[in-house]
Structures are given as C-alpha cells and as structure tokens.
Amino acid sequence: MGRWEPNSEQRFLVAAIELFGEIGFERTTVAAIAQRAGLTARTFFRYFADKREVLFNGSEQLQKTMVDALAGAPAEASPVDAVAAALAKAADFFNEERRPFARVRNAVIAANPELHERELIKLATLSAALAAALRERGVDGPDASLAAEAGMAVFRVAFMQWVSESEQRGYGEIVDESLARLRALAGG
C-alpha cells in the first residue's frame, strides 16, 4: 500500500482510459481505476488530483516541447515556418502508442461540456504561448498572434483527423499536409 510501484503513472493512465472507453467517464471512479491498475487509490492521488487530471496529463510538457521547438527554429525561419517546427515536434508526442488513448480521450471530452471548456482553455493557452515565443523572436504583435492562431488551426484540424477512427496516417504526416493545405487555401 502506497509503496513505490514501477510505472504507476502509466498504469493509472492505461487503466483510466480503458474504463472511460468501456463504461464512460462519469461512471468511472478513482477506486475502479486503482483496482484495474492493481494499485491503490491513495497512490492514484500521488499522481493525479482527480480523474479529470488523467485526461490533461502531459499538457504542460506538450506546450513546453512546442514552445522550445519554435524558439529553436533557425533565426531566418519565417513566423509560420517557426510555428511549423513546433507543430512537427508535437508528432513526438502524438505517436502510435498514444493514438488509442487520444481517441478515447477525444470522445470523453466531446461528450462533457466542462472538459470541453478546459480543453478550449488549454488550446488558447498554447496559442498564447506560441505567440509569445514568436514575439521573443522579434515578430510584431499582430503577426505573432496571427501566425500562432493559424498554426493552432492546423494543429486542431490535424489532431481531429489523427484521432478519427478510419485514419491510418501518422500525426506528423497529417500536420504537414494540413499546413500545405492552409498555405494553398490562404494563398489562393
């Protein structure tokens, strides 16, 4: 009880998302998640404040990864190219191992207004962080906001495609295509 267990966080994540998929988010209790994971509820609360936190685990790390990639883009990269570097880096995060989790997560969030609000705030925060990182590179305020928001448009659309049931392509490939589509649409 409460002692260190290998991969506890990952085991809670897998157990929680299985249960969310099987019986729904609302009916899943922390006790059930812990039981499924072969761990205790007390240990669960060492990793997560509540079951909602399972769904937003890693958000800050994703944001940091993307902001770092944007900041590390070559100095001569255009604002949109710098944002593209951030979007490409997110492919490390959205890998095949994570896709089944992301699909269940997406369905849970779509069905729950409170979680949907939180997701929207997370995305708005990410957009603001990318815009701030562009301004750090010397991009004008409105251009920084426009490039960041346009990048988030690509991010959202690519993500929704990536988690759709029939989609086979990887996130990186979809993002590249979406960015090319945005360039064609905006330039046309």
Place this chain on the structure above:
Amino acid sequence: MGRWEPNSEQRFLVAAIELFGEIGFERTTVAAIAQRAGLTARTFFRYFADKREVLFNGSEQLQKTMVDALAGAPAEASPVDAVAAALAKAADFFNEERRPFARVRNAVIAANPELHERELIKLATLSAALAAALRERGVDGPDASLAAEAGMAVFRVAFMQWVSESEQRGYGEIVDESLARLRALAGG
C-alpha cells in the same frame, strides 16, 4: 412596474456596461443595473437570464449574420474568400457605437475565468458553424475546418486590435489588413 418601456433592452445594456466599467462585473447587481436604467429588476429578467447574459447578448445574431454572409458569397468564391465575406459582414456588428461597450466587455471577460471559458465556447461554436456552412458549399471537411479556423484566427486577432485602447481604425479595415497579413504569412 413591468409595463412596456421604449428601448428597455438597450437601456439595460448601456447601464450594465457603464456599471461593469465603473465598479467591476462582480460588484454590479441586477438591482443596480435596473436603477441606472430607470427600469425594474423584474423587467431586466424579461430580457436577460442574469447579468452575464448582457455580455453575450447578440452572439447568436452575430453568428447567423456571418453564416448567412458566407452562404451568400458567390458560388465561385474560394473557401477563404467566402470566410472573408463573413468576416467583412461582422463589421456591421462591430461599429463605432459598439466599440466602448466592446472595450469594457473585453476587460470584464479577460478578468473572469468563467466568462472567458464561455467566450471560448462561443468562438468555437462560431468556427464550427462557419465550417458547416463551407461544407454546405461543397468544400471538403478538412479544408472547411481549416478555412473556418484560419478565418477565426483573423477574427480574434482583428477583434483584439479593434478593442485596444489606442486603436482608431474601424473593425472592417483591421479585418481586411489582418486577412492580407495572414495570406502573406501563410504564402511566404
């Protein structure tokens, strides 16, 4: 008491936004709004469910106006041009008479997380409505989402400029410039 008064809704809107600006959203009561408007609280509740509704008054009308403009764009208009027609039409809504109201509203929403969430949902709903209207025009799903989200990027950035204290230009002019900037950024 409760009888018909001319321009009651408009009088409540003006009174509420004056009070939000003077003493803040949190400290403004419906009783105070009614008193300032020279009307009764009972009449207030015939127009608004609560004081938050004052801030979101007209959202549905704005969405309908924008969707109708998009649907009414020439058949040969590109997806982004059709979205541009919707953005341009919003200029009728964001006129000079409304700018002082919009400035106070923006400050109130920025300071209140719950209102900010609601604003994000409103914008996400508007984006989805524009994407749906593009699909009605025969635009592919991902392209419709990308064009609508890119248009919302322009909408948000232009709106934030329009309500900034030092801004003199009208919303229509700012939107045109933002759209041209997005085209240059994405095309470059």
